[in-house]
Structures are given as structure tokens and as C-alpha cells.
Amino acid sequence: MKAVFLKRPGELETRDIPEPECGPDMVKVRIKEVGLCGSDVHYFNHGRVGKNVVVSPHILGHESSGIVTETGKKVRGLQVGHRVSIEPGVPCRACKECLTGYYNLCKQVVFMGAPPNPGTFREYVVHDPLFVHTIPDTVTFTQGALVEPLSVAYNVFSNLPGAAGGTILIIGAGPIGLAGVEMAMALGVGRLLTADVDPRRLEKARELGADRVFNPAGKEFETLVEDIPELEDVDHVIEASGSEAGIRLAINAAGRKGKLALVGMGSDEISIPYMPIIRKEIRLFGTYRYANAYPSVIRLLTHGNVKGEPWVTHRFSLDDLDKGFAAANDKQSFALKIMIEL
Numbered sequence: 001m002k003a004v005f006l007k008r009p010g011e012l013e014t015r016d017i018p019e020p021e022c023g024p025d026m027v028k029v030r031i032k033e034v035g036l037c038g039s040d041v042h043y044f045n046h047g048r049v050g051k052n053v054v055v056s057p058h059i060l061g062h063e064s065s066g067i068v069t070e071t072g073k074k075v076r077g078l079q080v081g082h083r084v085s086i087e088p089g090v091p092c093r094a095c096k097e098c099l100t101g102y103y104n105l106c107k108q109v110v111f112m113g114a115p116p117n118p119g120t121f122r123e124y125v126v127h128d129p130l131f132v133h134t135i136p137d138t139v140t141f142t143q144g145a146l147v148e149p150l151s152v153a154y155n156v157f158s159n160l161p162g163a164a165g166g167t168i169l170i171i172g173a174g175p176i177g178l179a180g181v182e183m184a185m186a187l188g189v190g191r192l193l194t195a196d197v198d199p200r201r202l203e204k205a206r207e208l209g210a211d212r213v214f215n216p217a218g219k220e221f222e223t224l225v226e227d228i229p230e231l232e233d234v235d236h237v238i239e240a241s242g243s244e245a246g247i248r249l250a251i252n253a254a255g256r257k258g259k260l261a262l263v264g265m266g267s268d269e270i271s272i273p274y275m276p277i278i279r280k281e282i283r284l285f286g287t288y289r290y291a292n293a294y295p296s297v298i299r300l301l302t303h304g305n306v307k308g309e310p311w312v313t314h315r316f317s318l319d320d321l322d323k324g325f326a327a328a329n330d331k332q333s334f335a336l337k338i339m340i341e342l
């Protein structure tokens, strides 16, 4: 089967490798579509994300959908021909985090595409059936792959109980921010503001239902509030940009007793204003990946409550994966979500 390896930063190689064997309690899936994630691009450019380093040729990719082609003897429920969305992280199911329902925080998780675990830029994968979710015919393979970033946004809102009815500010309108906009609409928040420095991304956020969008670049909060008076009414903030300026805006905008969810990843260390956190009793926390989100997100897609497709801007075949990374790195391409088709 065909598989694309990252040999060293910036260099891919397509190889013909044997198909993986399907064990008795596993399923084999023919991959159909894979979304290019910011983390894939980071690995491609730098060969590492934080402490995760690519040491030998490595297969990236973790936002995937496909068709079941083989099921192990012990597998019940999944059948050959089922269209599926693949949840990339398989946790240990024995640690404290797994046993208390937070399997996204499992220290032993085997996450596809994060080195040394091979990802899904290959024709076939073998996976634990508990983490292979069927999708109905009305959900496209593109949407099946986008269940992954949508689940990240779903997990943010799982950490914001009571957000519906309030005013939410989402900072950063890349794929995760836009997934957040879709989730906010589906969950029925009272009012939704979105900030980004790219006017085209703001336009997309507006298309998806944001009530007020704005570009905060270079403006002090006091000046921003003059133009955007709704900023004074913000209850909760979702920070999806990962930038210092974004987190600064988030802290300044969060309401009294408001929650501030950090989901955008950026530098290891930044400087932030901390006094407003104390004075406003802001509840500031991180949210990471997702747990038990796939079935809910698939239901939202099935009923058209979220769509995913509107933020897909580019499509390439697996043979042209390098062009996908080039588009992701090209500021002029206006790439939001890039899909790889197999």
C-alpha cells in the first residue's frame, strides 16, 4: 500500500509498504480523507511539536475517515463496508484519568500521527474498534474527517456548562475557532463575537453565524471597546489563536466570574496581564483534545447542526501531499482546512 513519510523537516517520501495485519480485536480501514492539521504542518516544518520529536521517517495525519475493509474475529458492531470516522487517540483505559472519564488526558495514549505512532497519510490503518465510529451516508468523508477538529471545539463547550444564553467571544478564526463558531451556533449561545487579524477569516465566521466580528490588530482594549461596545458584555471567552495578543485580549474581555478556555496552542511561555484574572475572578483553564465527543459531533453533523465543509478551502490527492503543506505555509493561499483525498 501507499504511505507518505516525513523523512526530515520539509521533505516527504512516498513508499510502498505492506498493509497492516488486522488482529482479532481490531478493524482495518481504507482511508478516504485526511484533514491537514496545524500540528501536521508544525511537524512538517520543524520535525517536532514541543517534546514530540520525529526521529525516523514518520507518517503524519490524524483527522481521518474511511471504509471498514476487514474486522477481527472478536469485533462486534462494525462491518465491512461501514463508512467511519477514526478517533485517533487510543487511551490505556486503566489510569486514573481514563477511569474518571478524562481519557483525553491519559499519559499512555497512543495518538495516531504523534511520533512514534504512525498517522493516516497511508491507504490502510488497523485501529481499535472502540475508536472507530460509523457515520451515516448523509455525512461526507470530508465531514467524517472533520469530526476530529469539531470534537476539539465540542470539548471546549463541554468545559463551559451554562454558556448558552451568554455572550461568547471566540478569538482566532482558524479551523478550531471556526469549529467553535459552529458549535456555539449549534448550542445556541446568546450572542457570539469573533476576533481575528485576517478579514477573510472574519468573513467566514460571519457566514457561519457570528453576530459581530472584528480585527483587534494593534489596538489597545480601551480603544477596541469604543468601536465594539458588545465587548463590555462578554461573559466567556474561547482563546483559539494561541498568540500572546489573543490571550491578552481574552483576559481583558472576559466578564466577571467569566470562564476563559485556552485551546489555541502557541509559544511555551508568554507574558500576560494577571491582575484582571484576580479582580474579575476569571476562571482560566486549558482544554485539550476531547473525550467521548465523537458520537455527539457525528449526531450534530447528521442533523446539519454543524457542517465543517464551509471551512475547507483546498483539496489535494495523497500524491500531492507536499502541495498541501505548501498551501498551508503560503500566507497568500488563504488556507483554512486543507483536505487530502486517498
Ligand SMILES: [Zn+2]
Pocket: 037, 038, 039, 062, 063, 148, 149
Ligand atoms: Zn488535529
Ligand SMILES: [Zn+2]
Pocket: 091, 092, 093, 094, 095, 096, 097, 098, 099, 103, 106, 107, 108, 109
Ligand atoms: Zn489512561
